[in-house]
Amino acid sequence: xxxxxxxxxxxxxxxxxxxxxxxTILTNNNFIYVENIYKADLILINTCAxxxxxxxTIYNRxxxxxxxxxxxxxxxxxxxxxxxxxxxxxxxxxxxxxxGPDKYRLLPNIIKSLNDNRYxxxxxxxxxxxxNDIIPNKLYSNNKVSSFVTISRGCDNICTFxxxxxTRGREKNKSPISIxxxxxxxxxxxxxxxxxxxxxxxxYLWNEKSFIKKNIINxxxxxxxxxxLEMIAKSLPxxxxxxxxxxxQDMSIDVIKIIKKYNNICKYIHLPFQSGSNRILKLxxxxxxxxxxxxxxxxxxxxxxxxxxxxxxxxxxxxxTNKDHIDTLNLMKYVKFDFGYMFCYSHRKGTYxxxxxxxxxxxxxxxxxxxxxxxxxxxxxxxxxxxxxNTIQEVLIEGISKKNKNYWYGRNSQNSIIVFPKKNYNIGxxxxxxxxxxxxxxxxxx
Ligand code: SAM
Numbered sequence: 001x002x003x004x005x006x007x008x009x010x011x012x013x014x015x016x017x018x019x020x021x022x023x024t025i026l027t028n029n030n031f032i033y034v035e036n037i038y039k040a041d042l043i044l045i046n047t048c049a050x051x052x053x054x055x056x057t058i059y060n061r062x063x064x065x066x067x068x069x070x071x072x073x074x075x076x077x078x079x080x081x082x083x084x085x086x087x088x089x090x091x092x093x094x095x096x097x098x099x100g101p102d103k104y105r106l107l108p109n110i111i112k113s114l115n116d117n118r119y120x121x122x123x124x125x126x127x128x129x130x131x132n133d134i135i136p137n138k139l140y141s142n143n144k145v146s147s148f149v150t151i152s153r154g155c156d157n158i159c160t161f162x163x164x165x166x167t168r169g170r171e172k173n174k175s176p177i178s179i180x181x182x183x184x185x186x187x188x189x190x191x192x193x194x195x196x197x198x199x200x201x202x203x204y205l206w207n208e209k210s211f212i213k214k215n216i217i218n219x220x221x222x223x224x225x226x227x228x229l230e231m232i233a234k235s236l237p238x239x240x241x242x243x244x245x246x247x248x249q250d251m252s253i254d255v256i257k258i259i260k261k262y263n264n265i266c267k268y269i270h271l272p273f274q275s276g277s278n279r280i281l282k283l284x285x286x287x288x289x290x291x292x293x294x295x296x297x298x299x300x301x302x303x304x305x306x307x308x309x310x311x312x313x314x315x316x317x318x319x320x321t322n323k324d325h326i327d328t329l330n331l332m333k334y335v336k337f338d339f340g341y342m343f344c345y346s347h348r349k350g351t352y353x354x355x356x357x358x359x360x361x362x363x364x365x366x367x368x369x370x371x372x373x374x375x376x377x378x379x380x381x382x383x384x385x386x387x388x389x390n391t392i393q394e395v396l397i398e399g400i401s402k403k404n405k406n407y408w409y410g411r412n413s414q415n416s417i418i419v420f421p422k423k424n425y426n427i428g429x430x431x432x433x434x435x436x437x438x439x440x441x442x443x444x445x446x
Contacts, residue, residue, distance in 0.1 A: 002073055002111050004032050006040035010058055011048025013197055013244070014168075015078055017148040019046055020136030022077070022104050029108035033140060042073045042111060047080035049163050051346035055080060066094050073114060075099065075107075079167035082123035083350070090119040101153070101168050102126040125169030129153075132178045138189060145398050145428050146240075147191050149182050150174065151228065152198035157247065159274075160285045160352035161314060161345065164199055171199070173206045176223050176231060183232050183239065192396055192428050193240035194232070201225055201243045202250035226254040233262035240396060242415070244270045245312075248296055249287040253303075260304045267304055268338075268415040271296070272312035276331030277324035280317055283357065290331060297335050308338040308384070308414035315373055316345040316366030318357035325369050329376060336380045338414065339441075342373045382440040385416060393418060393445065395433045397425060412443075420445040 005026055009015045022044065023033050034040050043065060048054040058080060065074060073096045076084065081100040089095040097110055100123035110120045130153055138147065154169040155162075183194050198204060207222035223231075232241055241262075246255075246269055259265045271293075275281055278290050288296075300307050313328060332340075344366040347359035393412040401407035401419040409419045410431070419442055420433045433445035 002031070002041040002114070004034045004040045005042040005044060005111075006034050006037045007044045007046055008037070008061070009046040010054060011046075011050065011079065013148050013195070014150060014153075015046045015048065017136060017150045017197060018078065018101065018104070020138065020141065021131050021134050022046075022107065023137040023140065024134050025104055025107055026111075027137060031108070031111070033137075035140060040072060042075065043069070044075050044077055047076060047078040049079040049083050049167050049348070051343065052348070053346070055083075062089075062094055073097075073111070075111075077101070077104070077107075079163070082125070082167060083163075086121050090121075095119075097121065098123065100125060102129040104131070105129075125154075126172075127170060128172065130172040130174050132174050135182060135185060138186070138191075143398065144190065145396065146193035146195060147186050148197050149179060149186070149194045150197045151179050151201060152204055155199035156203070157200060157249075157287070158285060158352065160283065160357070161274075161317060161348070163348045163351055166350045168199075171203065173198075173204055176206060176228055179228065180232060180235060183236055187236050187239050190428065191239070192430070193242065196229075196232075196241065196243040198243075199245060200247040200250060202246050202252065202255060204228055225250075226252065226258050229255065229258050229265060230262070233258070233265050237264055240264055240266055240413075242266045242268065246271050248273065248293050251296060251300075253299065256300055256303045259307070266413045266415065267307045268310075268413065269300060269307060270310045270312075272341075273331065274312060274314050275317060275320070275324065276328035277320070278327075280320055280324050283319065283353075284314075284317060285352070290327065294331070294334060306414065308416065309335060310415075311335075311337055311340045313340060313342045313373055314345050315342065315369040316361040316363075318345070318347075318353055318359055318361070320345075320361050320369075325372075329372065332373070332376055332380065336383060337377065338384045338416065339381050340373075340377050342370055342377070344370050378440045382438070385438040385440065385443055388412075388416065388435045388443055389438060390435065392432050392434050393443070395420070395431050395445070397427050397429050397431060399427060416443055417441065418443040418445050 007019045047058050075097045077099045081098050097120035103122045152173040154171045155164045156171040202225050204225040205222050273293050395410040395418045397408045397410040401409040407419045435443050435445045437444040
């Protein structure tokens with residue numbers, strides 16, 4: 001009989017949050033979560049499909065787990081669920097079940113009904129599953145200071161490179177009351193920061209009649225992201241609030257003003273631009289131009305001069321030329337981002353780009369361009385961090401510095417990592433730190 005379960009997770013913050021939803025669902029049904037894989041009867045692998053590399057890592061891990069699993073049951077869940085060749089994996093007895101991100105409520109019954117010769121497969125994407133009523137289990141979280149709160153699932157943008165709409169379905173928003181209750185509960189548990197999550201948080205829209213974005217007709221009578229942010233900031237003035245990801249097309253001036261208005265909303269925006277070339281942005285079906293992006297950055301900096309900015313870039317998208325690449329570098333030079341996440345383009349089966357375009361930028365060129373982007377970002381990060389020297393930063397302590405046991409690490413409002421001597425402070429304290437030095441990744445303070 002299956003009793004003890006273990007979850008191994010890959011990919012983005014959404015999956016970390018989903019693990020906690022799954023732990024709640026299973027522990028409410030008398031299963032017991034264990035943190036040691038060898039003590040588990042059931043191993044769940046929560047997967048990521050965003051790039052080929054992630055999928056390869058997971059396939060290798062599946063083979064390894066099969067070599068050690070003995071009598072254990074193995075279930076694959078998350079974003080790879082509807083992409084995997086389930087017939088092969090079941091035939092080879094490499095997996096016992098495969099469940100998509102909208103079907104976690106079925107897990108207890110599926111597990112109870114399993115025996116050696118039965119396999120379960122349910123990857124149907126739902127228009128109305130937002131796990132609104134499930135409070136994620138925080139008992140096993142390593143981070144007791146900062147917590148993710150998913151406010152919306154899925155995505156309504158069909159960017160041509162992206163698998164998310166196919167792996168996680170359409171945008172489904174959680175109710176503001178349920179989000180607020182979750183944040184309040186986290187505050188009562190001692191959390192000092194929430195990070196609101198969604199593929200595109202700025203497109204958040206909810207009203208009593210529908211939480212499915214595409215079905216909402218009366219936008220004026222609905223609660224949008226600005227309203228939601230303000231509601232949380234007002235109700236929990238001692239809680240720091242962050243959010244990710246903001247799609248430039250949906251970032252409104254109202255949101256920027258609300259970020260400025262409330263001290264507890266962090267002055268940091270993650271604003272993926274993917275490419276600095278208008279031609280490539282169009283091919284990616286991003287709904288903004290290079291100039292619109294630049295204008296947005298200017299507006300943010302005008303309203304909140306100390307706001308830090310980060311981005312996602314995909315380099316080597318189908319047909320990207322050296323000129324397109326230079327447009328990307330020039331956009332970076334204009335903004336001088338605080339930091340960024342950069343990726344080589346990965347041609348994903350099922351996407352529009354996979355069907356219509358050729359993945360024709362050679363891998364060595366992709367890697368060369370990525371190297372140039374990383375090098376430039378290091379320079380900009382160093383430049384941005386240097387500006388903090390001799391300033392006092394309010395730091396939320398998150399844990400012990402990896403490089404020096406006698407130092408804490410934490411973040412300021414702008415999301416910069418700051419290390420400083422421990423003294424008598426504790427994890428979760430907000431401390432004023434004077435910055436005395438920097439690298440391209442870290443601020444060092446006293
Ligand atoms: N929804 C957000 C947006 O579109 O702005 C980002 C979510 S996605 C999970 C995170 C990042 O992965 C994207 O911003 C993009 O840079 C990167 N990404 C997505 N698809 C990719 C692909 N096929 N190849 C390389 N990187 C990809």
